[in-house]
């Protein structure tokens with residue numbers, strides 16, 4: 045039997061957290077990640093304690109296959125799942141991609157609602173039932189951990205859904221997922237559907253029932269919890285709730301609700317909640333998808349108390365206005381760590397403490413930048429070091445490297461950028477006028493390295509710490525031929541950070557190897 049099955053068997057109130065950040069999340073517009081970024085996220089998710097990591101959709105492209113395959117090699121504890129349609133080539137691609145994983149799952153799906161069967165699949169109910177049986181049977185040839193999903197389940201007729209679920213379990217599926225694909229359900233209705241399956245499907249005890257709720261009406265978390273209350277023991281979710289359209293149920297909200305309201309919802313997960321903040325922040329830095337300030341659990345204001353009455357209450361007893369502590373989600377004050385006179389040894393030991401292992405060259409470059417930063421900024425916080433070093437790390441293998449920038453700006457104009465970069469070791473410079481300093485910088489990069497087909501989709505700046513001398517962290521998103529890349533840059537000078545971010549995105553564009561598999565590109569629209 046599968047690992048998830050054992051966990052629930054040993055504790056009937058254990059909820060399996062199935063994370064689909066790298067699949068449903070990653071396939072949504074603007075959230076695409078390269079291999080390195082997916083691996084970084086997979087390691088963080090494993091560390092966070094998710095039970096299953098859905099690593100991607102291997103048939104979608106060679107890049108997707110490679111990502112699932114590489115994730116399967118690095119994940120230590122979680123089960124690694126690959127998604128596939130009910131098609132032989134898809135299932136084989138998934139089976140092959142997840143092979144290196146210690147614990148592997150194939151997740152196969154087909155639509156079951158009248159609307160999807162008629163217009164999308166152009167298949168009748170009998171053919172769908174046949175496809176369910178064949179796909180699960182084929183998947184079982186690769187692993188005994190097979191999940192079957194009824195796409196658009198919440199708009200599927202009860203009788204037909206029961207028939208499909210029974211067929212999938214008979215063919216060997218050990219997890220049955222009931223997606224609210226279009227985010228249409230309301231909690232009472234979704235809960236009823238899960239309950240109905242327990243009442244009517246004769247072999248239901250041989251599988252774990254799973255929720256997969258989209259957030260089109262803002263009900264994804266409420267629907268998932270209604271599913272749990274009616275017997276579901278797996279919840280599919282994503283970090284920061286990223287995903288198709290309005291997104292998926294947010295992992296952090298599900299987990300913290302179960303923890304905070306254990307009195308009413310007596311279920312538990314294997315998540316180390318103190319790692320939630322770090323995972324959330326890393327994802328938004330990588331994707332450039334910032335979290336709205338008032339977002340539950342991970343928003344910048346989630347633990348901020350602004351009104352006088354609330355602050356007064358908090359000073360008297362923090363339970364007056366705090367239902368969970370910031371520490372419980374890993375939110376800490378950024379610590380003051382180093383100053384101008386700190387030497388190489390102190391810098392090295394702090395980096396080790398923060399978990400960085402830099403090459404000699406990257407360490408030397410980071411130290412030079414730290415000294416320059418310390419000259420400008422009296423107090424260097426942990427977050428400053430993390431931004432600076434991460435900036436250095438992402439630049440290690442860049443073809444185009446930032447060298448220097450001089451900008452003329454201000455109300456009188458013209459705004460001029462004088463930029464020098466190294467392209468494969470050779471220095472190239474350009475002096476360009478623009479509509480504002482950022483425009484001038486980006487034009488200068490385009491003059492040195494023409495890339496006419498790429499469009500700027502996002503330019504976003506945020507301060508790493510408080511204060512006017514805070515470092516700026518900039519994200520730039522470029523789109524070319526329907527593919528997007530995100531670049532990041534950090535510096536005490538916002539314009540330098542902007543140049544670094546654009547150059548980072550450009551390097552990603554240059555090295556982008558992923559290309560859609562022409563065989564599947566047409567019908568690969570995200571499930």
Ligand code: KIV
Pocket residue numbers: 068153193194195196221223224225226256258571
């Ligand atoms: O939303 C959905 O129906 C899906 C399935 C493939 C699980 O993402």
Ligand code: ZN
Pocket residue numbers: 068223225256258288571
């Ligand atoms: Zn989905």
